[in-house]
Amino acid sequence: MAGMELDFVEWLRQRMPKSSQVRIGIGDDAALLTLSRPELVATADLLIDGVHFLTAEHPPEAIGYKALAVNLSDLAAMAAKPAGALVSLALPRDGAGGLTPSELAKRLFDGMLPLAEEFGSPIVGGDTNVHAGPLVVSVTALGEPTGRGVVRRDGARPGDVLLVTGELGGSLAGKHLGFTPRVTEALTLHQTVELQAMMDLSDGLSLDLARLCKASGVGAVVEAAAVPISAAASALAMTTGDLPLKHALSDGEDFELLLSVSPDDADRLLSDTPPGCRLIAIGKVVASEGVTLRQPDGTMEPLLTSGYEHR
CATH class of the missing domain: 3.90.650.10 (PurM-like C-terminal domain)
Structure with a gap:
C-alpha cells in the first residue's frame, strides 16, 4: 500500500491548481491555510457504496463529484465561502467496477478536482487506505463566514x-x-x-x-x-x-x-x-x-x- 499511496499522492499533487490560500498543501503531514477571518466553518460527510452510490452502476467520477458536492452544499447552507477540503478514501482491496484501487482513486479525484476549482475549495490533504470492505469516501470541507456571519437553521420567525x-x-x-x-x-x-x-x-x-x-x-x-x-x-x-x-x-x-x-x-x-x-x-x-x-x-x-x- 505504501508504494501505491506515495505514487498516488504525487499524482494528485501535480494536478492540484495553485491557490493563494494554501501555504502548505498535499505532501506534508498537515495542510496550512491562510484565512481572512478568525472563524472556521467545518463540515464532514461519509459516503458508502451501497448506501449513497453504487460502484456497480455509477462512474467513479460521479461518485467523487457527489462526495465533494454534498459538503459544499453544507457550506452553502450556512452561507460560508469554501476554503479547502480534506478527502479520505477506504478503497476495496480488490478494486471495484473493473478498476484497481489505484485506478479507482484517481478517477474519484478526477470527478472532484473540477468542482474544487470551480468553488475555490482546493483539496489540501486526507488519507488513502485499502480494506476488505466496500468503497468509503470521507470528505471534510472547510469554509469561512462572510462579514455578515453564518446563517443558521434556528432563526426562522412567525410571519417569515x-x-x-x-x-x-x-x-x-x-x-x-x-x-x-x-x-x-x-x-x-x-x-x-x-x-x-x-x-x-x-x-x-x-x-x-x-x-x-x-x-x-x-x-x-x-x-x-x-x-x-x-x-x-x-x-x-x-x-x-x-x-x-x-x-x-x-x-x-x-x-x-x-x-x-x-x-x-x-x-x-x-x-x-x-x-x-x-x-x-x-x-x-x-x-x-x-x-x-x-x-x-x-x-x-x-x-x-x-x-x-x-x-
Whole structure:
C-alpha cells in the first residue's frame, strides 16, 4: 500500500491548481491555510457504496463529484465561502467496477478536482487506505463566514416567507450525482437580504422543514400548489403510483436551499431576483408548532415528515 499511496499522492499533487490560500498543501503531514477571518466553518460527510452510490452502476467520477458536492452544499447552507477540503478514501482491496484501487482513486479525484476549482475549495490533504470492505469516501470541507456571519437553521420567525432555490423530487433518477451545490446563490442572497434561517434539502422538504421549524421553535404552512415539482419526480410518479407532490416532498437528495426571510425581503427577492438565483415561495412560518400542508381547495392537513433514509 505504501508504494501505491506515495505514487498516488504525487499524482494528485501535480494536478492540484495553485491557490493563494494554501501555504502548505498535499505532501506534508498537515495542510496550512491562510484565512481572512478568525472563524472556521467545518463540515464532514461519509459516503458508502451501497448506501449513497453504487460502484456497480455509477462512474467513479460521479461518485467523487457527489462526495465533494454534498459538503459544499453544507457550506452553502450556512452561507460560508469554501476554503479547502480534506478527502479520505477506504478503497476495496480488490478494486471495484473493473478498476484497481489505484485506478479507482484517481478517477474519484478526477470527478472532484473540477468542482474544487470551480468553488475555490482546493483539496489540501486526507488519507488513502485499502480494506476488505466496500468503497468509503470521507470528505471534510472547510469554509469561512462572510462579514455578515453564518446563517443558521434556528432563526426562522412567525410571519417569515419560506423560499426554495429549485425544483424538488426525483433526485435519485440522476440529479443526486450531478447537482450543483448552491454556494454562489447562498453567498449572493446573504449579501442581498437578511436571511433568518437556511438549510440544504438533503433528506426531503417535509423532513428538513420539520427540522428547521423545531430548531427555530416555530411551525409552517406549505402551499401544496406552490411546491416546485421536478420533471423527474413526475416521471417517477408514473411508475410508483404516488402523486408527484409526494415525491417532491419526500424523495430527498435535492440539495436545493430552503430559506426563511421576512415578508419585505421576500417581496424584494421575488420581484428583483439576484442574477443566477432562482427562488420559489412555498409557504410561511407560523407561531404554532407543526408543519401543515394547505391543498389548493383550502383544506389543511398535517405534513408527514418522511424523507430519504440511509440504509
